[in-house]
Amino acid sequence: MSHIIFLKFGLTLSLLTLIALALNHPVDSHAQLSGILSGHVAIVENYQFQSTMGCSVGLQLTDSPPSMVVFLSSDINICNTFLTAFQNNNLVVSEVSFLLSPPPSPNGNWNVPVFAVFSAAISE
Numbered sequence: 001m002s003h004i005i006f007l008k009f010g011l012t013l014s015l016l017t018l019i020a021l022a023l024n025h026p027v028d029s030h031a032q033l034s035g036i037l038s039g040h041v042a043i044v045e046n047y048q049f050q051s052t053m054g055c056s057v058g059l060q061l062t063d064s065p066p067s068m069v070v071f072l073s074s075d076i077n078i079c080n081t082f083l084t085a086f087q088n089n090n091l092v093v094s095e096v097s098f099l100l101s102p103p104p105s106p107n108g109n110w111n112v113p114v115f116a117v118f119s120a121a122i123s124e
Helices: 002-022 076-088
Strands: 034-049 052-061 068-073 091-098 114-123
Touching (some): 034 076, 052 076, 076 091, 076 114
Antiparallel strands (some): 034 091
């Protein structure tokens, strides 16, 4: 069990390092970025994706220095996981893929990297 946790931690740390490096380069460097990210949920909002309802999640990553990203999902179960993590101040771990051309935010353009979420789990 401890090997699995160590492996997840190592993968997360590696991905966070890639994100930190990619944030200093043009947006094109994010095009192939996908993996596992973890952090504290700062905000969960309902969001409409063209004809589908979902949620947008502001996530404060656990890297150093902390940075904010946005997760988008149209899966109600994933949205509920984020809401529960927000209400209980839990860490959440998610499988994500960077969106090179995300849908527009309700207020115009996103100011932070935007990721599509494929899974989410509350971390203990």
